[in-house]
Amino acid sequence: MSDNVSLEVVNNIALVTVNEPPVNAINQQMRAGLLEAFKEIDQRDDVAAALLICDGRTFMAGADLNEFDTGVGEPNYREAYAAIENCSKIVVTAMHGTALGGGLEAALSCHYRCAVANARLGLPELSLGIIPGAGGTQRLPRVVGAKAAVEMIFGIAAITAKKALEIGLIDRILDGDLKTEALAYVEELLAADSGVRKTSDMTVDTEGYDDAFISEMKALAGKRMRGQNAPHLLLQAIDDAINLPFEEGIRQEHLTGEEAIVSDEARGLRHVFFAEREIGRIPGLDKAIEALPIKTVGILGSGTMGIGISIAFADAGLDVTIVDPSAEALERGLALIEETYNQSTAKGRISEAQKSERFGRISGAASYDSLSNVDLVIEAVFEDMDLKKKVFAELDGVCKPGAILASNTSTLDINEMAAMTKRPESVIGLHFFSPANIMKLLEIVRTDKTSSEVVVTALKLAKQIRKMGVVVGIGSEFGFVGNRMLTMGYMREADQMLLEGASIEQIDQAIYEFGFPMGPWAMNDMAGVDILNSVLESTGATAANPKPFFNVSRALAALGRAGQKSGSGFYKYEPGDRRPHHDPLVDDIIKQEAAKLNIEPRKIDDDEIQQRCIYALINEGAKLLAEGIVYRAADIDVIWHYGYGFPRYKGGPMFYADLIGVKEIYETICHFQDQFGHYWTPAPLLEILAKDGTGFLEWTPD
Numbered sequence: 001m002s003d004n005v006s007l008e009v010v011n012n013i014a015l016v017t018v019n020e021p022p023v024n025a026i027n028q029q030m031r032a033g034l035l036e037a038f039k040e041i042d043q044r045d046d047v048a049a050a051l052l053i054c055d056g057r058t059f060m061a062g063a064d065l066n067e068f069d070t071g072v073g074e075p076n077y078r079e080a081y082a083a084i085e086n087c088s089k090i091v092v093t094a095m096h097g098t099a100l101g102g103g104l105e106a107a108l109s110c111h112y113r114c115a116v117a118n119a120r121l122g123l124p125e126l127s128l129g130i131i132p133g134a135g136g137t138q139r140l141p142r143v144v145g146a147k148a149a150v151e152m153i154f155g156i157a158a159i160t161a162k163k164a165l166e167i168g169l170i171d172r173i174l175d176g177d178l179k180t181e182a183l184a185y186v187e188e189l190l191a192a193d194s195g196v197r198k199t200s201d202m203t204v205d206t207e208g209y210d211d212a213f214i215s216e217m218k219a220l221a222g223k224r225m226r227g228q229n230a231p232h233l234l235l236q237a238i239d240d241a242i243n244l245p246f247e248e249g250i251r252q253e254h255l256t257g258e259e260a261i262v263s264d265e266a267r268g269l270r271h272v273f274f275a276e277r278e279i280g281r282i283p284g285l286d287k288a289i290e291a292l293p294i295k296t297v298g299i300l301g302s303g304t305m306g307i308g309i310s311i312a313f314a315d316a317g318l319d320v321t322i323v324d325p326s327a328e329a330l331e332r333g334l335a336l337i338e339e340t341y342n343q344s345t346a347k348g349r350i351s352e353a354q355k356s357e358r359f360g361r362i363s364g365a366a367s368y369d370s371l372s373n374v375d376l377v378i379e380a381v382f383e384d385m386d387l388k389k390k391v392f393a394e395l396d397g398v399c400k401p402g403a404i405l406a407s408n409t410s411t412l413d414i415n416e417m418a419a420m421t422k423r424p425e426s427v428i429g430l431h432f433f434s435p436a437n438i439m440k441l442l443e444i445v446r447t448d449k450t451s452s453e454v455v456v457t458a459l460k461l462a463k464q465i466r467k468m469g470v471v472v473g474i475g476s477e478f479g480f481v482g483n484r485m486l487t488m489g490y491m492r493e494a495d496q497m498l499l500e501g502a503s504i505e506q507i508d509q510a511i512y513e514f515g516f517p518m519g520p521w522a523m524n525d526m527a528g529v530d531i532l533n534s535v536l537e538s539t540g541a542t543a544a545n546p547k548p549f550f551n552v553s554r555a556l557a558a559l560g561r562a563g564q565k566s567g568s569g570f571y572k573y574e575p576g577d578r579r580p581h582h583d584p585l586v587d588d589i590i591k592q593e594a595a596k597l598n599i600e601p602r603k604i605d606d607d608e609i610q611q612r613c614i615y616a617l618i619n620e621g622a623k624l625l626a627e628g629i630v631y632r633a634a635d636i637d638v639i640w641h642y643g644y645g646f647p648r649y650k651g652g653p654m655f656y657a658d659l660i661g662v663k664e665i666y667e668t669i670c671h672f673q674d675q676f677g678h679y680w681t682p683a684p685l686l687e688i689l690a691k692d693g694t695g696f697l698e699w700t701p702d
């Protein structure tokens with residue numbers, strides 16, 4: 001047939017086997033192979049039935065996404081799957097592993113479906129900004145009814161075989177060997193004279209698919225996929241499945257599907273999907289380098305970060321020893337960890353047994369001596385360079401040779417800490433984000449001397465604790481990548497615009513409308529206004545960010561308005577309630593600060609707010625790229641999505657820049673420079689790309 005589809009006739013059953021390692025992703029060749037196989041089966045007199053299965057660890061786990069950008073080659077999905085469905089012999093499929101997207105749509109074209117008990121089935125297309133466009137929107141509702149179909153597609157996560165049986169998506173769960181059991185099932189169907197059962201001949205059961213249900217789904221989409229169009233296209237396609245003849249519904253699905261694939265939203269989501277898979281590939285790193293074994297971890301400091309990091313490791317099955325010289329802090333930290341686990345059990349996220357197991361992996365100690373045998377230590381002590389240097393010197397004396405010594409600092413130069421040890425090659429930054437047990441981002445910070453082996457180990461560890469590990473360097477400004485972009489651009493502009501006349505609520509709303517889960521001031525109140533302030537104090541005046549900026553933030557911090565934790569910050573809060581309320585006192589403070597600088601308030605529109613915040617990110621991102629602090633623009637996008645909530649469907653700041661056009665961003669920044677002063681200087685790389693007419697994603701350092 002083709003290299004990845006084979007046909008073999010055993011007795012009177014045609015066995016069609018797909019084999020495209022590692023996940024049997026569907027490509028042009030596979031579609032051609034399937035088309036040819038089922039056309040042949042249709043014609044052969046010696047065949048009574050066909051069985052479609054996959055080799056390897058999974059059924060077809062989806063389409064080859066690379067084809068989305070180049071255009072789907074012939075034969076297309078409709079043609080190939082119509083050949084399966086229109087086959088005159090009964091067609092059975094047996095699924096194992098994960099049957100996703102185009103894979104499950106192939107199964108829906110078969111006449112009978114079965115799966116092994118641990119198989120998972122899903123149509124995750126909405127997570128990529130598209131709809132199931134290979135017949136899924138028309139066939140799934142015919143098989144399971146409109147309500148269950150929408151629930152499944154909106155749910156995104158794959159469902160179990162048991163659930164699939166319950167809703168009628170499969171006819172049977174197989175016990176034992178896939179091929180043997182599936183062939184026995186085919187024999188059984190033949191013996192019972194079961195005929196061809198075409199999905200397209202079925203009508204859609206609309207029970208429960210009423211206005212109330214549709215409104216509920218729209219509300220869900222508004223919450224989980226805010227700003228995205230694909231959920232609405234999906235609902236339209238389901239309506240078509242209900243109201244139009246199959247062929248017409250399929251034609252319509254094709255048109256809508258094609259439109260969705262090339263939309264900005266789908267391109268952004270695809271970009272993040274690929275960017276996530278790219279972060280582990282470090283240019284110039286020898287692939288033969290193996291990660292060091294890490295089984296035990298020491299955490300220094302049982303404060304906010306120490307606690308979260310300990311939980312992240314214990315959850316992943318590693319043994320953790322927390323050391324804090326303050327007995328009180330240690331006791332409080334361990335109690336908070338236990339409380340976190342108690343909450344997880346109360347919410348049904350983990351069982352009592354899991355809680356005991358995980359909490360049992362964490363122990364506390366007062367002295368560094370208990371770290372003599374651990375494979376890795378992460379310090380999360382106060383953000384104070386002298387203290388950190390002392391800590392590194394001490395750890396170097398206590399820890400076994402080869403143990404990795406890591407810092408969770410947000411802003412300090414890890415080279416200086418490494419210099420305190422006799423093993424600078426084993427020193428690295430592991431910059432977690434708060435709360436560290438929840439936030440998915442991990443900036444892995446190379447020092448000048450970190451060995452490749454240690455970088456590889458950190459990347460593997462990140463995967464193990466389910467984080468997005470992005471390798472970054474130490475730059476000329478404070479912070480690594482995320483926080484540098486945050487303060488050097490985004491927050492600076494947000495603070496300036498308060499002085500110029502925008503309100504706190506207006507700025508937060510404009511950024512929320514852009515797609516972030518919250519605006520800068522709600523976020524700052526959550527993180528702690530005092531934290532931003534101490535960062536500003538520690539950085540002092542720099543060329544790009546001289547002290548006159550952040551006037552409002554500093555004025556509020558000076559008044560002890562630390563945010564949610566102190567009951568007031570940019571907003572005020574009622575006790576026990578995290579909802580922000582307007583505080584007229586802050587209006588007065590802003591007016592006073594503006595008056596001191598002779599700034600006349602003016603009306604600022606939402607576009608300006610979005611542009612100044614987002615373009616400032618892009619400009620700083622361009623500097624980081626040119627400085628070689630990140631390997632590629634897509635890494636910045638992953639950092640901003642996972643660390644700061646940049647909307648996934650907008651792809652991240654650098655993808656967004658390319659989408660808008662680097663030239664346009666450059667020209668707008670030049671205009672900002674004229675209007676607001678020299679601090680708005682376009683990054684040299686931005687200027688180069690604008691003049692070349694290229695973009696960040698295709699840029700590579702010379």
Ligand SMILES: NC(=O)c1ccc[n+]([C@@H]2O[C@H](COP(=O)([O-])OP(=O)(O)OC[C@H]3O[C@@H](n4cnc5c(N)ncnc54)[C@H](O)[C@@H]3O)[C@@H](O)[C@H]2O)c1
Pocket residue numbers: 300301302303304305306323324325326329330379380381382383384387391408409410411431432433434527
């Ligand atoms: N809080 C955040 O959002 C955040 C985010 C990323 C990184 N960080 C960084 O993480 C580090 C810790 O921050 P935090 O917010 O958890 O601070 P924290 O004040 O909550 O906790 C620090 C803990 O370190 C302990 N400690 C002090 N000296 C110690 C020593 N010599 N040995 C062991 N423990 C010692 C203290 O008793 C305290 O419990 C800082 O470097 C900070 O910049 C913080």
